[in-house]
Amino acid sequence: MVGRYWAGIEAGGTKWLLAVGGRSGPPLCTCRIPTEDPERTVRRVAETLAAYPLVAVGLGSFGPVGVVPERPDYGVLRATPKPGWQGFPLRARLEEVLGAPVRVVTDVAAAAWGELHLGSGVGLRSLAYVTVGTGIGVAYVERGRFVGGGGHPEFGHIFLPRADGDDFPGACPYHRSCWEGLASGFAVERRTGRRGEELAEDDPVWPTVAHYVAHGLLAVTYAYAPERIVLGGGVGSRPVVLRLVRAKFSALLAGYTSFDAPMHAETYLVPPALGDRSGVLGALALAREEFPA
Structure with a gap:
């Protein structure tokens, strides 16, 4: 050709x-x-x-x-x-x-680049992409460059406050109860015995997942202060998860932020425009x- x-x-x-x-x-x-x-x-x-x-x-x-x-x-x-x-x-x-x-x-960095330049981040200087799927990953882009250190970032393996009454031991083969071990698609399957796509919107697992995702997004917000966070992945892109995460995130934020964007969860936490x-x-x-x- x-x-x-x-x-x-x-x-x-x-x-x-x-x-x-x-x-x-x-x-x-x-x-x-x-x-x-x-x-x-x-x-x-x-x-x-x-x-x-x-x-x-x-x-x-x-x-x-x-x-x-x-x-x-x-x-x-x-x-x-x-x-x-x-x-x-x-x-x-x-x-x-x-x-x-x-x-x-x-893969998460490529998605962040795509959303910043072609999707929900067009016109912004900074954006974080968080995928909650089989695993959990985070990428941050600012002023046309990736922000990271000397290797493959592993934000999905941080530890977060436990949800009340949650005694699930975790599913991560390395850390058991890290963010990925508690709220990824693999963790959802281990918790329920069923794949996430098989679960109803009112399944009791989703508020627990939203607890951990919201805490993780709060950490991303405080660490990087992105102008927007895109929440993707098979779990993260579910409407019920996004709705619950926005509500929990706003409660956790408690009005404390150095800039205005996180105060408006509906426009700060968004699904990927590019699907x-x-x-x-x-x-x-x-x-x-x-x-x-």
Whole structure:
């Protein structure tokens, strides 16, 4: 195919989303492929994108994954629970088969980038994206850059005040009762014996989940003071969870904040405007930003 193209990839534990586009504008095509073993998945990506001469690729990956370009583990999957993927040099293999540079960020960071530039954060200087799904992750973008340290951030593993009467031991294999261990989709399944999507809106588990999510969002607010928080993921994007979280967050805030935005929970805590495409569109936008030609 004649032309110059950029690609965005959101690499997930069960599926990969791919988007290809020109220098600007909406993607020309998007597709989904299943997550298989590393080499088979990489080959399928190469086959899917073979028709497009690529300038660059943005990759938002599950993790933990190395995200610091100057470090030798950049783009290498580390202690991931995904069988067969631990230690896999994902960035290097993708660059090899695609013949283009690959910019690696976390899947949550790609979603944050997408929402800030194309979704609910357009016009803002800062935004935090919090995903509550199988796991829990947080990414913060300010003035066109990711704010983080020397590796894959793990905000989902902080410890939060217990909900009254909650004696669930937790589901995190490392910390048991961290935020992810108490309120992630995996934790919901362990608590109820059913997947979250099978539970009714009035299931008694949701107020408990909302307790922990609201406390986590309060920590994000006090740590980063973002202009807006986007709450995504299979659990976080449920209307009942967002409604309960907004109410609990406002109660916890108790009128204490150094800026006005958190006082208006309906506009401060919002669902992703790009839906489940925040990550892949953010990865595409990141490739265009960092490799303009």
